Amino acid sequence: MSAFFYLYGLIPTAEKNEKSFIPFKGIDKEHESYTISMGDITAIGSDVREEEYSEEVIKDKMNNDMEWLQEKAMHHHDVLAALQSQYTVIPMKFCTIYKSKNSMEQQIGASRKKINDSFLKVMGNEEWNLKIYYDGTKLKDHLRNSHLGIAAKKEEISKLPPGRQFFEKRKLDQHLDQEVEREINKRCEDIHNQLTQFSDYSTVKKNLSKEVTGKIYEMSWNSVYLIPLPQVEAFLEDIQEKKQSYEEFGLQMEASGPWPAYHFANLA
Known part of the structure; x- marks a missing residue:
């Protein structure tokens, strides 16, 4: 099956260019995280397997596996807290997953002004x-x-x-x-x-x-x-x-x- 893309957050590309991004193990503990730059906006995430992070599987995990939910939610928060210490971050909600990088890039592109306004809002705060x-x-x-x-x-x-x-x-x-x-x-x-x-x-x-x-x-x-x-x-x-x-x-x-x-x- 194809890989989905798990999105942690967005940062200004200018900040990523100033401070090198250090990869970390993604939410599945298997794939390394990486960045995708889309002009002035950079996404931080990692690949996940479709069979493990489909919408149906996640709903089942959230309803029936509290240990999994707590572990993954804490990982998501810890990643964002670490990124926040280095960059201006727009955090994504837990389990923000795209079926393809292309679909993510399209949504980011359509929301570019809103995203840049949010960067200005939280920067230095x-x-x-x-x-x-x-x-x-x-x-x-x-x-x-x-x-x-x-x-x-x-x-x-x-x-x-x-x-x-x-x-x-x-x-x-x-x-x-x-x-x-x-x-x-x-x-x-x-x-x-x-x-x-x-x-x-x-x-x-x-x-x-x-x-x-x-x-x-x-x-x-x-x-x-x-x-x-x-x-x-x-x-x-x-x-x-x-x-x-x-x-x-x-x-x-x-x-x-x-x-x-x-x-x-x-x-x-």
Whole structure:
């Protein structure tokens, strides 16, 4: 069978000419990676066997072979992270595969302006991710002791007959849960709005469940920032300061990066 082409990412040809590309073993651990230059755009990838990387085989692997999926996805990410340290990279999604180099070249050619605009967008920038988790019990205790309206309601309930107190306390707990959610959202939005001063672009992603994160606390915020290199240190310092000041409210902040610009320069 003929060979398919596995595409990791695209880099400016000018950068490839300045820094020599060092081949590495491709995703199948058999074929060496190589570059294909198409004018001012260069593709980095490797050949893969059709019988091992057809659409049907990949779907089956993704649904039924978690070990294969984790290994290959990590390889894809590690390659992009290494390339990012050398070049301006537009990362491809995991398992971006073309049936022929010609079909890839046609698509790249049709998207040339978009690709070059993306190079300009991410050049000299790093992608960083911020996740915020919350300890609901800690924040609830904080609000119970500091929120004037809740404190006044507690005092009012304490003067009621015991039977009435039970129902009023339940109502207060429900109100407190609502206040906790409102307070979490407000504080996370405040943090995000303050951090955008360091970034050229930012986006807010869907929160992940505890089953996915493996954390004991729920995720309350998940955002990504494209930050100019001179601003990265200040961005991380600001997060460190916020981590300390927001800890008493039960919020835990976790910054990670730099990542390949998955969210700001991806060519579907």
